[in-house]
Amino acid sequence: MNGRVDTAQLAAWMCECSRLIDVHIDTLNDLDATGGDADHGSNLERGFTAATASGFSEKMTSPRELLKHVGSTIVDIVGGSSGAVYGTFFLRMALASGELKWVDGATFAQMLRAGGQGIIDRGGAQVGDKTLYDSLAPAIAALDNALVAGETLASALQMAAEAAEAGRDSTVALAARKGRASYLGDRTIGYADAGATSMALVLRAAATTLI
């Protein structure tokens, strides 16, 4: 199988998520202002910063341990639907990694799919509801397809990040059907979903670190 992802790389992924969210914090907050209360960036930044505090990965010996730490820290710190949904996403990825010390591309793709299922279980989102799942679902499919087609993990993750960004852009034309933004109905049309935007950053971070 192409490529392998170990605990150190996953730690680098989490640090890159934290950095990207920090860079885009105002964009995420402003997108959230169109349908929510303008704090999506600040809330995620608080969670990822706590999850990736200096030395956080030193004693982590498996993907499961590391992702469980990130997921439970986000659940404990972030609150709101972002905390529950992102926390569940990483906790389900952790579970799906089993006891492996490192995972291959196919396993990572399964983990991502398990994380996506966690989001569905927690919040009931489907594609088209204008949520973070609109970025994640096409990324999961793109990763699977690319690996099956024999792409390297690096290029498959690149395609997944691009699919996530296209998914993010697809939310501009949608009216929100889940979460706080759904209370505004058609008034959310014309703006990308804040959650879909942060999820696209998470997948972009994966493409630059898990190679």
Place this chain on the structure above:
Amino acid sequence: MKKFLNDPAHAVTDYLVGLAAAHPTIVKFDAAHRIIVRAADPRTGKVGLIAGGGSGCEPLHTGFVGHGMLDAACPGEIFTSPVPKQIVAATRAADQGSGVLHVIKNFSGEVMNFGMATELLAFEGIAIDSVLIDDDVSIPDMPGTAGRRGLGATVLVEKIAGAAAERGDDLASVTCIARRVNARTRTFGVGLSSCTPPLRGKPIYDLPDDEIEIGIGISGEPGRERVAMRNVQEIARTMIAEVLADLRPTPGAALLVMVNGMGATPLSELYVLYGECDQALRSAGLNPVRSLVGNYVTSLDQAGAALTILELDDEMTVLWDAPVRTSSITWGALA
């Protein structure tokens, strides 16, 4: 931004410290778990009631902890639901051996975090039931959506179910009356301004002087629609029409009418609005017999108000009138 703040990141903790300092005989701040609990334990065997939600809506819920209402409240960050850890700690604190009712407003984050907490609590043998508050008529009640928000009905449920628990009702009965109150309550809110979350430092959106947001919630997000400003009579008429069309009360029904301020509207204006509502309801052949006017479910410094109407029955009325001692609602003599 001009606000009474230290570090905006500590705005919630600082307010909880002050709340407990101001009302030491009513509440305690459990800083380790970041929850507000009653200063004195209720009698053994009382069904516990807890609620939680984003801060910024004060006095909801922390101001309603005390005799006759809640046993504990879990305040989240500003406009962000609490985390499962807080809900677990509040449930443990509220349990006197007869179970705990979770009062959950229908916001995605709140529902998900209470859901995660309930999964964790399943290991502990505490009987838990829940009531989902969804009284906001500004949102169509359709399958496949997040559903209606929980707004003013939350206060009425906490008061009436809290009184039921205080008189010794069991968990099933307390849950039942809580659901009955929610089922017979509707709310519609109107915003005259945006609000400024401390960490953001500026209003969430711009609202011109001659426009208002109708169909607002309690987290500073825009409403269902932006319309031209109109006079108070017309606003009252809109609110009443929205609420009554959905509530469909029995002709002549006894009503509890709540005119709730969003935080920055003077009490005098709320009474102007109440007067208009009261008159219009009586003209419609209805009978407002109880009222609550003031800032009870707010959105920081937003100007505006929400109308909440509950169609009362005799038991609800008795429980509404029962003695209560919280930092924000207090009446009747305690036994």
